[in-house]
Amino acid sequence: MKRTLGSERGVALVAALAAIVLIGVIIAGVLFSVTQDYRISDNSLRQSRATSTAELGLNRIVNEWSLPWNQKLTGDTLKRAYTTSGGGIASVIVTKLNGPFFWAVSEGVSGASRSSFQARRRYGVLLRLDTPQMNFLGAITTQGTTTVNGNVTINGNDAAPPSWTACSPGANVPGAAITPTTTATVNGSVTLNGNPPMLSTPAAGDSNTYFNYGNTNYSSMAAAATIQYPGGLLLNGVAPIVAGGTCAASTIPANWGEPNHAVPASPCESYFPVIHVAGNLKLTSGRGQGILLVDGDLEVAGNFSFMGAVIVRGGLKMSGTGNKIVGATMAATVSVDDNVSLSGNTSVLYSSCALLAVMSANAYPKAARQRGWVDVF
Incomplete structure (x- = not known):
């Protein structure tokens, strides 16, 4: 008995569509991966800049120290802001502690003004006035x-x-x-x-x-x-x-x-x-x-x-x-x-x-x- 084969018309179209879908998925995956890598890289860059900005704030407050600040009373605060060439902002708050000590906190901000595009880092450092160590043995x-x-x-x-x-x-x-x-x-x-x-x-x-x-x-x-x-x-x-x-x-x-x-x-x-x-x-x-x-x-x-x-x-x-x-x-x-x-x-x-x-x-x-x-x- 002779078998009659059905028509194969349209198979090529289905295969082509499947290939196109597969290629689209691959391209979408590549784009997603590239986008994620870019975002991670951008976030890392912003975080690195925020870290550098915060450290800059601590360095600047020490380098620009003014002797009248030494006379502040315990609990008094001093605020300063510094801007980097890349647009980062370091906000520094210095608090007078007991004795010759100060507590300085610097917050570095890098990125656009919208919070989702910003990176922030805060560092604190305990400062001590580098006083002469005179060895008075008595009155x-x-x-x-x-x-x-x-x-x-x-x-x-x-x-x-x-x-x-x-x-x-x-x-x-x-x-x-x-x-x-x-x-x-x-x-x-x-x-x-x-x-x-x-x-x-x-x-x-x-x-x-x-x-x-x-x-x-x-x-x-x-x-x-x-x-x-x-x-x-x-x-x-x-x-x-x-x-x-x-x-x-x-x-x-x-x-x-x-x-x-x-x-x-x-x-x-x-x-x-x-x-x-x-x-x-x-x-x-x-x-x-x-x-x-x-x-x-x-x-x-x-x-x-x-x-x-x-x-x-x-x-x-x-x-x-x-x-x-x-x-x-x-x-x-x-x-x-x-x-x-x-x-x-x-x-x-x-x-x-x-x-x-x-x-x-x-x-x-x-x-x-x-x-x-x-x-x-």
């Missing part, structure tokens, strides 16, 4: 022959300067720190307090104690001092100078800031100069604050008060009535004929608050050594 540290007469008070028990209300108590230190070979003579109504009242230690005879401060040293600080004086100088009536509502920097007449805090605050209360004298200095009456560096001998001859750090390469003589140093004092007595003589109504008092204030006022921040950086998101 007064010296290695020279020391004579104390009259109504003199030397106190290493930590206390805030009078009228300084924003101070936290610190550890007590020795009243006087001297070397085991120092000759010390005490006469009259002398009050010596501290923990202990007097410390005999070889460190008082080590030049590093007086002239090396961790990240810096005496010579570097003297070269970069806010105020420079020649040696052989007599200064009388050192006092704050306010002009036009601002603290006016002045060498002579000398303006060394305002250590007497009041309400409302004087503009000079936040002025803590580094003062360098290239030789001997004599002071009679007045007041000031900051860091005083004297290459030669220092003589204080009555009614002068100073809050902060005093470092003398030569000898120290304080006599008369109403002399007061609140902070810490070091007299290196580098020459054999350099001596320390305290007499009259003189007070040398230790204050960690005064030291922290003057050190922090002239320091710039750097990232804390350990756990200083964190990825917020």
Whole structure:
């Protein structure tokens, strides 16, 4: 029996349509894959730019740091915004913490203004003011022959300067720190307090104690001092100078800031100069604050008060009535004929608050050594 085959017309069309559909699916898959790769690549690029922008914000805030920012109170904030060449924006918020610490958070944004096309990164860093690490062994540290007469008070028990209300108590230190070979003579109504009242230690005879401060040293600080004086100088009536509502920097007449805090605050209360004298200095009456560096001998001859750090390469003589140093004092007595003589109504008092204030006022921040950086998101 002969079999009759059906017509095969249209088979080619069906095959062609199937091929077209298959090719379309393949093309669609390729396009989808390419689109996804592009989106992933674009997102990665935006994320990378946001990361770089956030890091730029942290770097810029440190590089552009202004010393008046050091005077902010705990909890105060500072806001800055920086723009990159690619259109990214870094928003930085710096918060003052206790002591010499600041917490900086930078949010970097990259991409179009619509949120679906933006990438964001936030980084935080703990900043610490890079203060000089001065090794004050007591309220007064010296290695020279020391004579104390009259109504003199030397106190290493930590206390805030009078009228300084924003101070936290610190550890007590020795009243006087001297070397085991120092000759010390005490006469009259002398009050010596501290923990202990007097410390005999070889460190008082080590030049590093007086002239090396961790990240810096005496010579570097003297070269970069806010105020420079020649040696052989007599200064009388050192006092704050306010002009036009601002603290006016002045060498002579000398303006060394305002250590007497009041309400409302004087503009000079936040002025803590580094003062360098290239030789001997004599002071009679007045007041000031900051860091005083004297290459030669220092003589204080009555009614002068100073809050902060005093470092003398030569000898120290304080006599008369109403002399007061609140902070810490070091007299290196580098020459054999350099001596320390305290007499009259003189007070040398230790204050960690005064030291922290003057050190922090002239320091710039750097990232804390350990756990200083964190990825917020």
